[in-house]
Amino acid sequence: MHSINLPRTCLGFTNILFFVLGTIGFVICLWCAVNTDFFRDVNYTVTKSSVVDTIAKFINMKLWVTPVTMILIPITVLAMMTSCCGVLGAGCKIKCAIKSYIFLSTGLSAIAFWLFFITGIYNIYTNNDRTRNSMQVSLHEYYGKENDLITFVWNYIMINHECCGVVTYRDFYGSPWHKAHPGKLYPVQCCVLSNVTTLKPLSKDCTVSLGPDTLWHKSGCFLALQSAIIRNKGKIIFYIVLIGIMYFIVTLFAYCLIRGEPLLGSMAGKFTDFLPPKGRADAAKSNNNNIVVTPSNMSLGNVMYNTTEHHPKRVVKVVSAANPFQSYSFTPNAYGQETMRPYPQSYRY
Template identity: 55%
Template sequence: MHTVALPRTCLGFTNFLFFLFGMIGFFICLWCSLNPNLFKDVNYTVTKSSIVDSIADFLSLKLWYTPMTSILIPIAFVTMLTSCCGILGAGCRMKCAIKSYVFLATVLSSIAFWIFFITGIYNIYSDNQKTRLYLERSLIFDYGKESDMITFLWNYTMQNYECCGVNGYRDFNNSQWHRHNPVKLYPIQCCKLLNRDNLTPVSQNCTLVDDASIESYKNVGCFLALRRAIIENKVLLIFYIVFLGTLYSALTFFAYCIIRGEPLIKAISGGFTFLPARNVPETIVERKHSYDTMSYMEEPPKKVVKVVSSANPFQTYKYAPSAPIAPSAYDHGHLSNTYPQYIGRPM
C-alpha cells in the first residue's frame, strides 16, 4: 500500500476486465449484425440455453429505424479504447494514456448516469409531467412497430410491472397500434397471464371485451406502477449509485496516484494541506577536523612523466605528479623529499 504498485495493479486489473467484457460484446454484436441465425445455431448447440435466443432477438431490434447493433458496436469499441488507455497508463506509466482514460471514463460515466438515473429513474420518482407526456407520445406514435426497441420496452414494462399504458388502457385509443388492431381495446400484455412465455391470458376475451369480470390490469397506469416500484426499491437504487460512484472515484484516484508517481497513502495525506506542520527541533552536530585521525590510501598514478637528465642524456627518470601528499609533510618540512616522487630506476 505504501508504493505505487497497488494503484497500478488495481487500475490495470479492473480495466482488463472492462476490456474483456467490451471485446465479448463487440464480437457478439458484430456476429449478430452479419448473421443472427448462425449465431443462434452455433451458440445454442454449444450452450443449450435460451439466453442465446434472447440475446439474438434483442440485438435484432431497431431504435428509430437504427439497428441496435449499430448503436452497441461503437459503445463497445469506445469501452475497449478506454480500457486500453487505462491498461497502458497502469502498465507503462504513460501520462497521456492516463489522462485520456480519465477523460473518456468521465464522459461515459456522466452520459450513463444522466440517461438512466436522471432522465429515467429520478424524473419518474419526482412525478415529472414532461416525462409523462413524453411517454404518452412514444406510446401513441412508436408502439406497435415490428422489431422495435420502444415496443419491446413497453411490452416488458406492462408484462412485468402488471400495468397498461401510461395512465390506463385508454391511452391506446388514438395510437398507431389501435389503427392496426381496431377490434382490440389494449394489448394482451395488459391482461393477467397464465403463461408469460406464451402470453396466455386468464380470460379468453381479455382484449376484446370491456367487462369488470375480465381479469386484467387495464386501469393500472405504468407511470404510477414504475413510481411505486422505485419508491419500494429506493434503498437498493441508492446503494447502486453509491457503489458506482465509489468505483469511479477509486479508479480516478488510482490514475491520479500514477500521474503523480506517489504511493497511495502519500497521495491521500497530501491533500490535507490544512493540517499544521510538525515542528521537529534541529540538532546541530559539530564537525571535528583533524588530519591526524584521517587515513590516506594511495591510488596508483594515472599519469607518469619521463624526465631526461641534461648531464647524461642516456639517464632518465619517471615520476607521478598526481601522487598524493600527506599533510604531515607540510608540518615536518619534508615536502621537498616527497614531491616529486621518483619511482623506478634510472634507465
C-alpha cells in the same frame, strides 16, 4: 496501500477485465449485424442455451430507425478505448493515457448517470409531467411496430409491473398496434395472464371488453413504476452510492499513477497544499527527521541518495559560487515540497 504497485495492479486488472467484456460485446454485435442466423446456429450448437436466441433477437431490434447493433458497436468500441487507456497508463506508465482514461471514464459515467438515474428514475419518482408526456408519445408512435425495441420494453413493463398504458388504456389509440388491431381496446399484455410465456389471459373476453368480469390491469404504468421506485428507494440509493465509491476508487488510483507516489503519500501531499506555511514547514521538518543521507559512488561526488525505510529518494548537493566553503543539500520530500538545508560538515569538501 504504501506502495504504488497496488493502484497500478488493481487498475490494470480492472481495465483488462472491461476490455475483454467490451471485446466480447463488440464481436457479438458485429457478428449479428453481418449474419444473425449463423451466430444463432453456431452458439446454440456450442452452448445449448436459449439465451442465444434472446441475445440475437434483442440485438437485431430497432430503436427508432436504427438497429440496436449500430448503437451498441460504438459504445463497445468506446469502452475498449477507455480500457486500453487504463491498461497503458497502469502497465506502461504513460501519463497522457491515464489522463485520457480519467476523462473518458468520467464522461461515460456522467452520461450513464444522467440518462438512467436523472432522466429515468428521478423524473418518474417526482411525477414529472414532461417525462410522462414523452412516455405517452413513445407509446403512441412506436408501440406495435415489428421487431421494435420500444415495443419490447413496454411489453416487459406491462407484464412485470401489471399495468396498462402510460396513464390509461386509451394511450394505445392511434398507435401502430391499434391500427393493426382495430377491434381491440388494449393488448394482451394488459390482461391478467395464466401463462406469461404464451401470453394466455385468464378471461376470454380480455382485450375486447371493459366489463367487471374481465381480468385486466386498470392502473397505468407510470404510477406502477413510481410505486416500484418508492418501494425500492433504499436499494436504488445503495447502488448509486456503490457506483460512486467505485468511481472514486478508480479515479484515486489513476491520480496516484499520475503523481507517481503511493496512495497515502499522494493524499498527504494534496492535503499539505491546504496547510498554512508554518504547517507545511512542520510537515517537511518531520519528514526530514526520518531521512538518512548516504554518499553515492558517482564520480562527481555531488549527487547523493536519500534512503528511507521503504524507498530511496534523491538528494543533490549544491555548492555556493560566492562561498565555496558553504554547501546545501536539495531534498524533494514525500509530500511534494522541496526543502534546502545546510549540508552536514562531514560531507563538505
